[in-house]
Amino acid sequence: MELRTVEWKNDSVVMIDQTKLPNELVFVKYTDFNDVATAIRTLVVRGAPAIGVSGAFGMALAVLQSSSETLEGLLSDLKNAKKILFETRPTAVNLSWGLETIMKVAKQGKTVSEIRNTVIAKAKQMAEEDINTNKKIGKNGAELFQDDDTIMTHCNAGALATVGYGTALGVIRATKESGKNIKVIATETRPVQQGSRLTAFELKHDNIDVSLIPDTAVGYTMANGLVNGVVVGADRILQTGHVFNKIGTYQVATMAKQHNIPFYVAAPLSTFDLESRPEDVIIEQRKPSEVTGIGDKKTAPDGIDVINPAFDMTPPGLISGIITENGIAKPPYEDSIKKLFKAN
C-alpha cells in the first residue's frame, strides 16, 4: 500500500496521524474543517506541501458543511474557515498558498452548487499535482544512481512531507521502481529526528532496505566506502545554487565532497527563490527544549544555553546536481537554473 499523507475520500479528508509514527500507522478521517485545523496545529500532518494541500481539503470540507443557500453566505462561511485554518501555522507559505488558491476558485463561481463542485475538484487536483510533480522528480533523478548503490539521505523529504511519493525519497522510490537494487542510509537528524521517526519508517513500509545512523556517523560510513551517493530535499534554493535545508545538510555535503561522493538535491520548481541573495536569507532559531531532551527525558543541565538553528546553507560548489520536475540543473547553476524555468 502506497503511503498517502493526506487524501480526499467520500467527502471526507483522510490523513496519516504522524504523531503516532514510528510506532503505529494510524489513519484519521475528518468531515469538519475545524478538525483539519486542529490536525495541522498539532502536527498530525506536517511538511510544507502536505499542509498546503491539507488546507485546501479543509476548505473543501467547509463548502460541504455550509448550509448557506446564497453566494454571499457561502463565501462568508469559506472566509471564516480560511481564517481558522490559516491561524494554525501562520508562517507556513504553502498553507497560505493552498487556502488562497481555493478562495480564488470559489470567488469565480456563479452559483452555490458550482462553487461546491469547483472547490472540491480544485483541492483534489492540487493533491494530484503534488504527486505528479514528485513522480517526475523521481523519474529524472533515478538515472543518476546505479544498480547496487547505497544512497544516503538526511531529514525527511518523503511521502510524509508531501501528499505522497516525496522528493528526495521520490528519487529513491523511482530508482528502485526502475529495477535497480538499492540500499538507503538514513541519518537520525537531530534534534527533531525526522530521519529515524519518518524516513526510516516510510522506507521500511515500502520494503526499501534502510539502515539508520546517528548524525555523528556520516563521516565514518563515507570513509568506509558504505555510501555511493547522497540525495536530500530543500526548503529554499537560490538562483546561485545555494541550498537552504534542514540543519546538518551542509556537513553531509562537505563530507560527500571529501570522499568524491555525488551529492544531489531534489525539489520542485516551487522551492526556488530567484530573488534573494544568500545573505538575505534569515535562518530561524528553534526552541532549546528540542536539544535539551527528547520527550520527557531531559538530557542536558537546567538553564543551559543552546544554539538550535532550523536550517543551514549548502554552497553550490558542494552540489553535484539539483533534480526538479523539469530536469536536472548542473553547475554552473546561474545558467542551468534559468534554463529549467524557461522550459516551464
Added chain:
Amino acid sequence: MELRTVEWKNDSVVMIDQTKLPNELVFVKYTDFNDVATAIRTLVVRGAPAIGVSGAFGMALAVLQSSSETLEGLLSDLKNAKKILFETRPTAVNLSWGLETIMKVAKQGKTVSEIRNTVIAKAKQMAEEDINTNKKIGKNGAELFQDDDTIMTHCNAGALATVGYGTALGVIRATKESGKNIKVIATETRPVQQGSRLTAFELKHDNIDVSLIPDTAVGYTMANGLVNGVVVGADRILQTGHVFNKIGTYQVATMAKQHNIPFYVAAPLSTFDLESRPEDVIIEQRKPSEVTGIGDKKTAPDGIDVINPAFDMTPPGLISGIITENGIAKPPYEDSIKKLFKAN
C-alpha cells in the same frame, strides 16, 4: 568546588554518581569493594582513566576489608577482589592496568600491615598522577588559544572521564585559569549524549560559558564564524598521528579544516599505541537501541537496521597539534610523536 570523579576519603571511596547527571550532583561513598564493582558495572563511574583508578581504590578497600593475618590469606583475598572488579568491564584496558598495578605492589609487601599501607598509598598516588598529568596537558594546551576565543569540543574528555580536571576540558580549564576569557560550544554527541549530559554539566558547574548544539549544527556554527578552535580527547593515537576518538570526531575535524579553524587533540602519553597501523584498529559496533531511542522513548520503527560505530578515525592531515603532558606534537607526526616519547 572542583569536580572529583573518584576520591579516597577516610578509608572509603567517594564517587560522583554519573547516572544521576545532568539532573543532580550526587556523591556516593563505598567501604566495600563489591559496591565499587557494582558502581563500575552500572556506570556510576565511566571514562577510561576514571575506572582504572576506581579499580585501584576497590583493591584498597579490599585490603582494609580482609581479616586475614597471613600474607597468603591477604593476597588470596586481593586476588578474589581483583577478579570481581575485573569482570565488571572486562574489555577496559585501564581497569586491567589499575588492578595489575595494585596487585604488583601487594606482592612486593613483606608483612600484612606493609601491604595494607603500600596498596592504599599506591592507589592514592595513581589518582594524583592522573590529575597532575591532566594539569600538565592543560598548561601546555592553554597557550594555543587567545583571549575571547570560542572553543568547540565533542564528547566528554573532562573531569568526569578522568579522576579530575580532564584532558580536552583540562585544556579549556587551564586556558580560563591563565586569565583568558573563553566560551565553549559543546556538541550533544549522539547517540550516548556525553556532550549534553556531561560536558555541558561540568563546564556549567565550573562557571565556564558553554552553549550546547545538536551534532548537526557543527557546520552552521563554523560557517557563521562562531568557532575559533576545536579541542577533543582521544581513545587511541597511532605513531602516524591517526586519532581514534568518539564517533563524529572525524567530521568535526573535516569541518574545522574547511573553515581554517585549528583542530587539536589532548591526551596523555598512555593513549598512544606506537605499534598498530590504521588498518589494524578494529572499531566496535555498539547496540542499536542507543540510536533507536533515548531512555524509554522510542524514536525509530521496530526492527530497523542500525549502524552504530563507537569510534571513528581522524587522519593526521586534519589535526593541527596533539597536546600531551610532555608538550605538543605538530605535523609531521612520525617525528614529533617520537620526540615526545624521548623526552619522557
